[in-house]
Amino acid sequence: MLISAIVLFSLAMLLGIFLLTFVLRGKHTPKAVAFTHGPLAAAGLVLLIAYAFQHRPAPIESLLLFAVAALGGFVLIAIDLTRTSVPKWMAVLHGLIALTGLVLLLRFAFL
Amino acid sequence: MKKTSLWKEDADASAYPPLQNDLHVDVAIIGGGMTGLTAAHLLAGAGKSVALLEAWRVGGGTTGFSTGNLYATVEERMHAICSKFDSETAHAVAASRTAAIGHIENLVHRLAIDCDFHRRPWRLISEIPQNNKILEKEFHACREAGLDAYLETSTPLPFDISRALRIENQAQFNPMRYAKALAAEIIKAGGSVFERTPVLRIKEGSPHSLYTENGTVTADKIIHATHSPKGVRFVHTLMGVHREYAIAVKLNSNNYPEGIFWVMSRPHQHSIRAYTDSRGESFLLVLGEPHKVGHKKDNESCFRNLEAYAGARFDVKSVDYRWSAQNYRSADGLPYIGALDEKTGVYIATGFATDGLTYGTLAAMIISDLILDNENPWAKLYDPRRHNPLKSAGRFIKENVHVFMDYMHDLPYRAEAKIVSDIRPDEGKTVVIKGEKFAVYRDEAGVLHQVSAVCTHMKCIVNWNAEAKSWDCPCHGSRFTVDGRVIEGPAMIDLPKPETGKPH
Ligand SMILES: Cc1cc2nc3c(=O)[nH]c(=O)nc-3n(C[C@H](O)[C@H](O)[C@H](O)COP(=O)(O)OP(=O)(O)OC[C@H]3O[C@@H](n4cnc5c(N)ncnc54)[C@H](O)[C@@H]3O)c2cc1C
Numbered sequence: 001m002l003i004s005a006i007v008l009f010s011l012a013m014l015l016g017i018f019l020l021t022f023v024l025r026g027k028h029t030p031k032a033v034a035f036t037h038g039p040l041a042a043a044g045l046v047l048l049i050a051y052a053f054q055h056r057p058a059p060i061e062s063l064l065l066f067a068v069a070a071l072g073g074f075v076l077i078a079i080d081l082t083r084t085s086v087p088k089w090m091a092v093l094h095g096l097i098a099l100t101g102l103v104l105l106l107r108f109a110f111l
Numbered sequence: 112m113k114k115t116s117l118w119k120e121d122a123d124a125s126a127y128p129p130l131q132n133d134l135h136v137d138v139a140i141i142g143g144g145m146t147g148l149t150a151a152h153l154l155a156g157a158g159k160s161v162a163l164l165e166a167w168r169v170g171g172g173t174t175g176f177s178t179g180n181l182y183a184t185v186e187e188r189m190h191a192i193c194s195k196f197d198s199e200t201a202h203a204v205a206a207s208r209t210a211a212i213g214h215i216e217n218l219v220h221r222l223a224i225d226c227d228f229h230r231r232p233w234r235l236i237s238e239i240p241q242n243n244k245i246l247e248k249e250f251h252a253c254r255e256a257g258l259d260a261y262l263e264t265s266t267p268l269p270f271d272i273s274r275a276l277r278i279e280n281q282a283q284f285n286p287m288r289y290a291k292a293l294a295a296e297i298i299k300a301g302g303s304v305f306e307r308t309p310v311l312r313i314k315e316g317s318p319h320s321l322y323t324e325n326g327t328v329t330a331d332k333i334i335h336a337t338h339s340p341k342g343v344r345f346v347h348t349l350m351g352v353h354r355e356y357a358i359a360v361k362l363n364s365n366n367y368p369e370g371i372f373w374v375m376s377r378p379h380q381h382s383i384r385a386y387t388d389s390r391g392e393s394f395l396l397v398l399g400e401p402h403k404v405g406h407k408k409d410n411e412s413c414f415r416n417l418e419a420y421a422g423a424r425f426d427v428k429s430v431d432y433r434w435s436a437q438n439y440r441s442a443d444g445l446p447y448i449g450a451l452d453e454k455t456g457v458y459i460a461t462g463f464a465t466d467g468l469t470y471g472t473l474a475a476m477i478i479s480d481l482i483l484d485n486e487n488p489w490a491k492l493y494d495p496r497r498h499n500p501l502k503s504a505g506r507f508i509k510e511n512v513h514v515f516m517d518y519m520h521d522l523p524y525r526a527e528a529k530i531v532s533d534i535r536p537d538e539g540k541t542v543v544i545k546g547e548k549f550a551v552y553r554d555e556a557g558v559l560h561q562v563s564a565v566c567t568h569m570k571c572i573v574n575w576n577a578e579a580k581s582w583d584c585p586c587h588g589s590r591f592t593v594d595g596r597v598i599e600g601p602a603m604i605d606l607p608k609p610e611t612g613k614p615h
Contacts, residue, residue, distance in 0.1 A: 018523070022546075025546070027546055027547055028547060028548065028563075028565045028570065030521050030522060030523035031518035031519070031521040031570065031571070031572075032518065032519045032520065032521050032522045032523075033522075033523060034518075035515065035518050035519060080570065081343075081569045081570055082343045082569065
């Protein structure tokens, strides 16, 4: 379960980096990528929550960070669809929070 | 053959000035179609200061491209309302729509409006016995709704039918002439009408501000009489947007049937009526072939199908007009009419399907009553804030799955043409240039018209509409000219041109 979550988050991260290149250049984000990135990360989060319910110790820090990143993701997609452009700082912050969550998760799983 | 509506050709052009200064009014109305004009007329007549802002010409939206039929029943069928709601609701729908037709008739007579208004029967026709069951179901639903409905086996149409459902005393008119006359009456009642004045931005507040190119209107109340409300609104997720096609033909026999005829066909019905224009020339109008906006590549085929349909049933001499227009179907089968919330004084009128000449009038009656603090017996029925998730779920899910799939077509670095030179004269395609998607049309003279392909409403990628020469958004139905100007739909901002100002 943990490994599956890591795989899903990693795929989401790759797509997220790809999306970030569009946001930082002030370009329209391809929505097929945005709408794949979100569900991948959401599926990872669901697996992580399930893992946390079933195992002790659980990666609570990364779970919390991913939850915050998910909320940020909702805000970002809402802004992306309804306003002219996504604030770059917000996209970078969302990415950094998720990345920290992934690093902590990797440390929890493998160290 | 003319590529415009018969109504537009058979009405005098209007010439109201664009807004050139700032203005404060009690009520600002965006949109000069059936809804906006009727609301402005009612409110100006009740002593409110009113400004009507129309992006193009009054009546030139869907109103002037409709069929001009007025009936108490509904396109999506009374039996659907009976089964989704109950017969009491169907009764209220029929009563409210009958009142709206009465309002139109009163105005036509009181103001001596020359718009060819006539009371006529409405008929739903089944050509084959397999459709009779649905027809009978509709007959019972109409009866339950309090309509004077009859079943019959012959009609004035020149082709064989199996059965027909008839309701007497419905009506027909020329919607464009009616719209132009209403605009003149608004001025007489002390209101203002501005044409070629698109509202570019709305700031809701106290008062609300409506920004146009050369002036700002501040108002205590705003009515979005734009067929689909402007901006991003939840109501857009509740509606399916369809385009439908019309032809006006001349017949060899000169035998034009009187009345409204809806002929049941699979998968969609056809609507037939006759009209004699002010020069005394008669035409038969045939409408149908609906499809989701932005979802049909070869939409010229819709006209070919209509011509074939008409040719198989009438002795067609010539096809003289053809046009298309758009409609918004609500999730639960009833339109959304009224205030968006208790406090802000923002009103919407949408989700009329193809029944909006009557629903638009009704919307104006309801909204003006709300603004004037008058009781209206139907305000609650059509309230846009109604909560009926079970009745709305089916269409809501279907429409939003469509929207999701449309977004999923927006793949990076993928477009219809690889390079601009692949686009032939009179062809429109999307192209990726420096990582961005553009909607590019090469006109017949070879000149390129290039705009962003990203809809300014909710960022779907627009699709080419070969028939209307426009860029249509498949998600919520915004449409744009080849140079990016908003034609209709919820978008307010034009599609931007490339930054250099020149085609790449
Ligand atoms: C093919 C077809 C046939 C139909 N036939 C019938 C029929 O026989 N009977 C019937 O009852 N209904 C019919 N309908 C439905 C009916 O025509 C419409 O529902 C009705 O005309 C809607 O009126 P409206 O005033 O709400 O919108 P519209 O007539 O579309 O008017 C909206 C106006 O708002 C303007 N506008 C938009 N954006 C802005 C902006 N930013 N600033 C300023 N102005 C703006 C537009 O230019 C437009 O003029 C038909 C529909 C179709 C598609």
